[in-house]
Amino acid sequence: MAGAATCKLTKRIYQYFFRGLITALPLGLTVYLLYIFLSWSETLAMRLTRPLIGEFYVPGMGLVLGVVGIFLLGVLVSQRGVGKLLSLVELPFTNLPVVKSIYSSLKDFADYFAPRRDAAAQQTVVVLRMPGHDLEVVGLITRQGVDDLPPGFLQGDRVAVYLPMGYMIGGYTVFVPRAWVQPIDMSVEEAMRASLFAWMSTAARDGTRPSPP
Numbered sequence: 429m430a431g432a433a434t435c436k437l438t439k440r441i442y443q444y445f446f447r448g449l450i451t452a453l454p455l456g457l458t459v460y461l462l463y464i465f466l467s468w469s470e471t472l473a474m475r476l477t478r479p480l481i482g483e484f485y486v487p488g489m490g491l492v493l494g495v496v497g498i499f500l501l502g503v504l505v506s507q508r509g510v511g512k513l514l515s516l517v518e519l520p521f522t523n524l525p526v527v528k529s530i531y532s533s534l535k536d537f538a539d540y541f542a543p544r545r546d547a548a549a550q551q552t553v554v555v556l557r558m559p560g561h562d563l564e565v566v567g568l569i570t571r572q573g574v575d576d577l578p579p580g581f582l583q584g585d586r587v588a589v590y591l592p593m594g595y596m597i598g599g600y601t602v603f604v605p606r607a608w609v610q611p612i613d614m615s616v617e618e619a620m621r622a623s624l625f626a627w628m629s630t631a632a633r634d635g636t637r638p639s640p641p
Contacts, residue, residue, distance in 0.1 A: 469494045553619040554609040556589055556602075566612075566619060566627075567591040567602075574603060592619075594626030 470490035477489065504510055521531040552569040571588035574581050585606045592599040 466491060551616050552611050553614045553616060554589060554611050556591070556604065556609050558608060565591055566623065567609075568616060568619065569609065570601065592623040594623060 468490075470487070473490035473493045476493070505514060518531075520527070522528050554567055554569055556565045556567050557563070567589040569587050570590045574583060574586045574588070581603060586603050587606050587609060588601055588603050589609060590599055590601050
């Protein structure tokens, strides 16, 4: 009797410990990464402004300069003709063997989440169901048609669906009839975040957490 009670208590302590760990770990990592970014931006801001303002410095100027710099960069690359100049700057990153793969992957990943002006080009989270099967796969529509693809692809009302794999180790792109997919009320960010951990999270979308046993 005492052994069973001790085992149950040990199991409960184990559950509470790991529940606290998985709660604190994302918070800790997020705060740590923010701290690194702010420290780097503050140091860079001090070096850039010291020749102009001397020893005078207000904490937080690094963050302000970083936000303003990113905004100005967005304004700049939105202008006509800047794309050609940007392609020249990217030339070393898109031609070196190893750097090309890393840079292209990061750029494509960032472009995937960029705001799209064309509603037809926006990504949609869908559930893919093959007729006659109960299997459901969550994916993202990345192409709304196949008319402009090279010869050899099946034609018709078909879409390209990207199926992300757990822990972001890759994914597959499949071309299926549009009737096989059903849009779901979930943002691209939510779907990618859920796929990152193989949909293990049971927390509701409103941020609530499951009650302890």
